[in-house]
Amino acid sequence: MxxxxxxxxxxxxxxxxxxxxxxxxxxxxxxxxxxxxxxxxxxxxxxxxxxxxxxxxxxxxxxxxxxxxxxxxxxxxxxxxxxxxxxxxxxxxxxxxxxxxxxxxxxxxxxxxxPSIPLAAIGPFLSKPLVIAEGELKKAPYIIGTEENRVILGAGNSAYVQSVMEGGALNWQIYRPGKALVDPDSNETLGYEAVYLGDARITRFGTPATIDITKSIQEINNGDRLVEMKEGATISYVPHSPEKTIFGRIVSAYGGVAEVGKGSIVTLNKGGQDGLEIGHVLALYRHGRNIARGEHDDTSPEIVKLPDERYGLVFVFRVFEKLSYALVMQSERPVQMLDDVRTP
Incomplete structure (x- = not known):
């Protein structure tokens, strides 16, 4: 048996x-x-x-x-x-x-x-550079002309690229240089955003080369740059707290908005050089306001700082040298630019 x-x-x-x-x-x-x-x-x-x-x-x-x-x-x-x-x-x-x-x-x-966290929410941020050094996109091939002299391009259109020679990559992503990401405490420029516009595929190599635009999420124009498409990594690190004390700030949010919520992507002013790694969980804090105490009686007003309030959590899923991306996992209020992120 x-x-x-x-x-x-x-x-x-x-x-x-x-x-x-x-x-x-x-x-x-x-x-x-x-x-x-x-x-x-x-x-x-x-x-x-x-x-x-x-x-x-x-x-x-x-x-x-x-x-x-x-x-x-x-x-x-x-x-x-x-x-x-x-x-x-x-x-x-x-x-x-x-x-x-x-x-x-x-x-x-x-x-x-x-996976550790929902990949659908962060997929575009795993395969795209999005944070670059100053002038890095200047080295990339760029769109020099459009079919039928179109001013604006989108999915289904063709365009001509400065030069992509035989043996080069077939699949590319299209970017435009974005704003500088500046540390709010030190005023150091930590990097530059690269604005993702869409995807393209080479149909003819040469100088110029020809591309078909296969995907567009924003308008594409002459001068926009091509970066070789790379496969995104899978985020599998277990959620865990940093072993050292981290004290950072939110310096940007995807889409350039001032407030975001749960499920949104934020950029932090801390990166690998500060000890951050994929899988780290940080707590969100809102700075307490300064108020005047004693202004309603005969005593001289005294400035009192209200306590900082913890209101949520973020999960770090991509780390650069001086910056990192995090997904807002929990939030009891809107997440604002310059809010703190700290070791929970």
């Missing part, structure tokens, strides 16, 4: 990250949860934890596991274990993710593993 096949249970009992405070569970947390397609690490963490960035602690994960967590797939079950007196998560692998054989074990492709 064949014995029943049991699912493989993985217990991550490796070296834990130090915890300053006890991990707080959600009031109505599940005892177990079956992962489904469309889930994210952030969303699952939020089902169990009041502070989702403490996900590595409840798994007892080490640094390498934080950076390469390709181990949770649709169909897997996550079980909350309280037997030790403190919360710990265990992973019960789905029978569909392993082939049970004495000799062969087949793991699912990493591309099927659930």
């Amino acid at each position: 064949k014995k029943p096949i049991l699912a493989l249970i993985l217990l991550f009992g490796l070296s834990s990250l130090s915890t300053a405070t006890e991990i707080a569970l959600q009031d109505r947390h599940p005892d177990r949860y079956v992962v489904v397609k469309g889930d994210t690490l952030w969303g699952i963490a939020g089902k169990f934890l009041q502070e989702p960035w403490r996900w590595p602690e409840i798994w007892k994960m080490n640094k390498q596991q934080i950076k390469n967590p390709h181990w949770i797939y649709p169909g897997d079950m996550i079980v909350l274990d309280m037997s030790s007196g403190s919360p710990e998560l265990r992973l019960v692998k789905s029978l569909e993710t392993i082939k049970l054989s004495p000799r062969v074990r087949i793991e699912p492709a990493e591309t099927n593993a659930i």
Whole structure:
């Protein structure tokens, strides 16, 4: 008689990250949860934890596991274990993710593993430069003419490019130089925005070359620049808090608006040189106003600063040397330019 096949249970009992405070569970947390397609690490963490960035602690994960967590797939079950007196998560692998054989074990492709955050929200920011050094686009080939002397181009139109020779890339992205990104504290120019306009494909190499515009999200004109298209990376880092104290500011928001909300992309004035890395979670703070106390009585008015208020969280998903992009994951009020981001 064949014995029943049991699912493989993985217990991550490796070296834990130090915890300053006890991990707080959600009031109505599940005892177990079956992962489904469309889930994210952030969303699952939020089902169990009041502070989702403490996900590595409840798994007892080490640094390498934080950076390469390709181990949770649709169909897997996550079980909350309280037997030790403190919360710990265990992973019960789905029978569909392993082939049970004495000799062969087949793991699912990493591309099927659930991502850290919704990729649809950040996809364009993974494959496009968007932050460039001064003058960097000047080296790129540019549009010198349009079919039938069109002034404005869009998807379905053809154009002529300064020079792309045989052997060059077929697929390109179209950009226009944008505004300077300036640190509000030091006044240092941290980089320049590159405004993404659309995609193009080479139909004839040479000087000039011919392109067909395959996608446009803004008007495209003579002088706009081409950058070779590159495949975007998948964001798989586990949400976690920086090990060092980070104190930064929001210097820009996608679309150039003054206020944004949950699900929006913001640019931070801190980057790799400051210790930021993909997967870091930072808290949003609004500066407290200065008010005059005593102006309604006979005493001289005294200026009092109200406390800074924490109101949300951002997830860092792309890091440059001096800047980084983050997705607003939680927000109790509109996110404004120059608001603070800090280690939670």
